[in-house]
Amino acid sequence: MERLHSPIWTVRDAMQNLFRKMRKLFVFIFIFTGMMILFSYQDSPAFFGFPPLPAPEQYGNIMINRTSTAHNMKPVAFSHWSHRMHYTCRVCHLELEFYMQLNVTEITEEANKSGKFCGACHDGKIAFGHGKENCEKCHNGDMNFDMEKFAKLKDFPKTKFGNKIDWSAALQTGLINPRNFIFTAPADMSFDKTMELSAENFMIPPAVFPHKVHIQWLDCANCHPDVFNIKKKTTKHFSMSLCLKGEFCGLCHLKTAFPLNDCKRCHPDMSEDIK
Numbered sequence: 721m722e723r724l725h726s727p728i729w730t731v732r733d734a735m736q737n738l739f740r741k742m743r744k745l746f747v748f749i750f751i752f753t754g755m756m757i758l759f760s761y762q763d764s765p766a767f768f769g770f771p772p773l774p775a776p777e778q779y780g781n782i783m784i785n786r787t788s789t790a791h792n793m794k795p796v797a798f799s800h801w802s803h804r805m806h807y808t809c810r811v812c813h814l815e816l817e818f819y820m821q822l823n824v825t826e827i828t829e830e831a832n833k834s835g836k837f838c839g840a841c842h843d844g845k846i847a848f849g850h851g852k853e854n855c856e857k858c859h860n861g862d863m864n865f866d867m868e869k870f871a872k873l874k875d876f877p878k879t880k881f882g883n884k885i886d887w888s889a890a891l892q893t894g895l896i897n898p899r900n901f902i903f904t905a906p907a908d909m910s911f912d913k914t915m916e917l918s919a920e921n922f923m924i925p926p927a928v929f930p931h932k933v934h935i936q937w938l939d940c941a942n943c944h945p946d947v948f949n950i951k952k953k954t955t956k957h958f959s960m961s962l963c964l965k966g967e968f969c970g971l972c973h974l975k976t977a978f979p980l981n982d983c984k985r986c987h988p989d990m991s992e993d994i995k
């Protein structure tokens with residue numbers, strides 16, 4: 721009994737008490753900062769694990785090699801930026817039936833020569849044809865094959881990512897005037913609703929989807945019904961992580977249109993300091 725009141729034991733008790741309180745405080749601080757980091761992290765590109773971006777002149781360049789090397793030909797380099805200056809996505813990905821997926825379309829030398837696929841334009845009139853002297857222009861296996869041409873676009877309106885070119889602004893200001901069809905003009909394309917797509921359970925400003933900008937490049941059938949349902953908020957499992965796997969918005973906004981790194985272009989109210 722006496723010991724309890726001895727000064728040494730009082731100090732010990734007080735210390736233990738203090739430590740217990742501090743431990744609670746530390747656990748609280750730990751959890752609190754953890755949550756804060758998590759909340760700010762979900763705003764940051766690192767949260768999603770972005771694929772590395774190629775150099776601006778290589779963004780959208782692809783190397784088609786479904787059958788080439790098997791036929792002793794070098795793979796075919798194709799650049800989106802050089803072709804989209806002259807044609808919309810619709811021309812190739814609807815009229816000419818190129819898939820929006822690498823190495824899927826069954827392009828052959830014969831089909832090309834008979835005016836399909838690349839041969840719809842590479843016929844010696846619209847663009848260089850399929851004569852022997854031109855094989856290497858396509859079968860070159862070189863991702864950098866037309867770098868010098870890209871340098872000529874230095875005065876185009878700028879963005880931060882991808883080709884670092886604001887393609888919608890280039891089109892709207894008349895710097896480019898890509899053809900929207902080579903066979904038949906599309907039917908009614910007047911739908912111009914801007915959709916606000918907000919994610920539940922996340923403290924993130926909503927994304928916008930402007931139909932108007934997209935149908936300058938694309939046909940309704942490029943998105944509906946395969947990529948998106950035609951009714952607001954009914955597309956299942958729509959999320960940034962699936963976009964990053966190349967689905968939904970990521971079908972185009974990882975490889976050809978400005979990449980997902982450009983948060984503010986889709987989430988206009990997101991804070992400025994996100995890299």
Ligand code: HEC
Nearest residue numbers: 784785786787788791796827828829838842851852855858
């Ligand atoms: C305008 C671009 C272009 C030109 C020019 C071109 N090719 Fe091709 N060629 C392609 C593409 C694209 C493919 C599909 C590649 C793949 O999927 O691997 C292809 C595929 C091929 C294939 C493999 C498939 C098949 O048809 O058996 C051969 C062989 C071939 N080309 C030979 C040639 C030869 C020879 C020339 C020149 C006389 C030539 N190509 C010119 C774009 C071109």
Ligand code: HEC
Nearest residue numbers: 803807808809812818820821822823824825971972975976
């Ligand atoms: C001149 C024709 C042409 C135009 C114009 C064109 N593309 Fe493509 N695109 C292709 C070809 C060819 C492929 C490869 C198809 C294959 O290998 O099966 C391709 C592939 C793609 C891919 C898949 C790339 C990958 O790495 O998986 C995407 C995404 C794509 N295009 C989007 C677009 C968008 C968006 C536009 C308009 C801004 C566009 N394309 C304009 C010809 C074109």
Ligand code: HEC
Nearest residue numbers: 796797798802806807811837838840841846847857858866
């Ligand atoms: C809708 C028409 C069209 C289709 C389809 C098309 N091209 Fe082209 N391509 C052109 C035109 C027009 C040019 C000339 C561009 C220029 O002078 O700026 C060109 C230029 C090129 C060049 C020269 C490099 C450059 O940047 O000018 C290559 C290589 C090329 N195309 C490859 C291909 C391949 C491979 C395919 C098929 C996978 C293809 N093209 C399909 C219209 C087309």
Ligand code: HEC
Nearest residue numbers: 909911929934935938939940943948950951952953954955
């Ligand atoms: C680049 C892709 C894309 C293209 C091209 C596109 N849409 Fe859509 N559309 C969407 C998305 C994304 C939504 C929203 C889906 C959701 O919320 O689940 C949508 C929704 C819609 C809706 C529902 C609107 C509402 O308020 O419920 C209609 C109607 C529609 N689109 C019509 C069209 C028509 C007509 C065209 C061609 C003129 C077109 N879309 C072209 C992506 C596209």
Ligand code: HEC
Nearest residue numbers: 887888927928929933937942968969971972977978985986
């Ligand atoms: C089929 C291809 C495709 C799909 C899918 C797609 N986009 Fe786009 N988007 C484009 C193209 C092409 C542009 C023109 C700009 C560029 O190429 O960088 C564009 C431009 C935009 C712009 C820029 C508007 C401006 O004025 O600068 C926004 C915002 C946008 N897309 C949001 C979305 C969202 C959100 C989704 C998914 C719901 C989506 N996009 C799905 C192809 C696509």
Ligand code: HEC
Nearest residue numbers: 763765917919922927958959960961969973980982983986
């Ligand atoms: C091409 C347009 C586009 C770009 C660019 C984009 N987002 Fe999104 N984001 C969307 C859409 C559309 C949704 C809504 C999905 C839904 O309905 O749940 C979304 C949802 C989200 C969500 C909610 C969680 C989820 O997975 O749906 C977060 C967090 C987010 N975005 C963060 C970002 C960040 C950070 C960036 C830039 C690094 C970014 N986004 C760039 C279109 C985009």
